[in-house]
Amino acid sequence: MYRPLELFIGMRYTRAKRRNHFISFISTISMLGIMLGVIALIVVLSVMNGFHKEVRERILGMASHATISAVRGGLTDWREVDAMAGKNPHVIGRAPYVEGQGMLINGQKVSGVMLRGILPAEEGKVSDVVTAVKKGSIDDLKPGSYGIILGQELAYLLGVGVGEKVTLVTPQINVTPAGIMPRLKRFTVSGIFEVGMGEYDRGVALLHLQDAAKLMRLNDSITGVRLKLDDLFLAPKVSRELALKMGGYYRISDWTMQHRNFFAALQTEKRMMSIILSLIVAVAAFNIVSTLVMVVTDKQADIAILRTLGASPGTIMGIFMVQGAAIGFVGNLLGMIGGLLLATNVEAIVSWVEGVFNVDFLDPNIYYISELPSDPHMEDVLSIGVTAFLITLLATLYPAWKASRTQPAEALRYE
Incomplete structure (x- = not known):
């Protein structure tokens, strides 16, 4: 059978x-x-x-895999932090940054914006914004020149192009004989980038690190250090390792926390x-x-x-x-x-x-x-x-x- x-x-x-x-x-x-x-x-x-x-x-083309910042205030010893983070074998790129809120004005057109101060020579190690600049060049951001690079939608909304001027208003205040006044600074549009995400093309502007720190009165400190890893899915593990290594003196977050929802x-x-x-x-x-x-x-x-x-x-x-x-x-x-x-x-x-x-x-x-x-x-x-x-x-x-x-x-x- x-x-x-x-x-x-x-x-x-x-x-x-x-x-x-x-x-x-x-x-x-x-x-x-x-x-x-x-x-x-x-x-x-x-x-x-x-x-x-x-x-x-597209999100990680502008955001970083991991970020190291101070628990309170600015990061003053950022060079030591940068060197310490670079010893991790999974960290392949590091770049300092300054971040803050502002408002851009061109005539009757006004828009809120996230300001990001960067070092042009280092930014390409942690993001794709260097290759996303469609007009102008990120190398045109020079310390003291007060140049600014806008997202394409933001530039369109304000009606400005490369070489034109915009006024930046920051939350910091100046005390004058006329009373308390917001800080105003004229910037020259040095370039326009497009990463294909409305959140960034519409709401982010890039400055030179020194100009941003001076504008926000950070002196020699910065907001933090951004990291790029060889495997983005290792970001939570590497963040925990760095937090333990640095003894909990710094706030370390990764992209899964920043965009969790x-x-x-x-x-x-x-x-x-x-x-x-x-x-x-x-x-x-x-x-x-x-x-x-x-x-x-x-x-x-x-x-x-x-x-x-x-x-x-x-x-x-x-x-x-x-x-x-x-x-x-x-x-x-x-x-x-x-x-x-x-x-x-x-x-x-x-x-x-x-x-x-x-x-x-x-x-x-x-x-x-x-x-x-x-x-x-x-x-x-x-x-x-x-x-x-x-x-x-x-x-x-x-x-x-x-x-x-x-x-x-x-x-x-x-x-």
């Missing part, structure tokens, strides 16, 4: 031509439903991973999308239930004969579980292959569709990301495959249990 018997007979039932062609049709529909559900899950999660990666890279929202969105799209696989699994129920009804005589030959209820149940699992396995495998192929080529496919139908799915005038990014992760593909297969196995339980309850005498009475 063939061993295991359940596998042999179950696979025979799967391959056999049925008297009832409707059952074969439902089986095919079930397989296609599982395949399409798995494809949809893989493609959607891959596109979401691509969006998350794109947004993360934003990235948590993205992760929650991805989780909810996977749950919603899993319903497609669940619907296809209901088709497997209906298919096996009809097969059990169609095979009543075969079940009765197997029972009279000594097959146990567990054997009968295993036969139909094998048949349902085979349908789910084939649909799942085709879905994983199709999903990976579609996810890795989704940008080319979308570009082709846009060219054929002359439409823009992501209009560059509206969205910062004009292409559909895709970043398939094997752990996502494997988890989708395992989950889909488990759903199909669960769908086989009731029909298989119903088959195992068949009474041979009742089934053969009218044969």
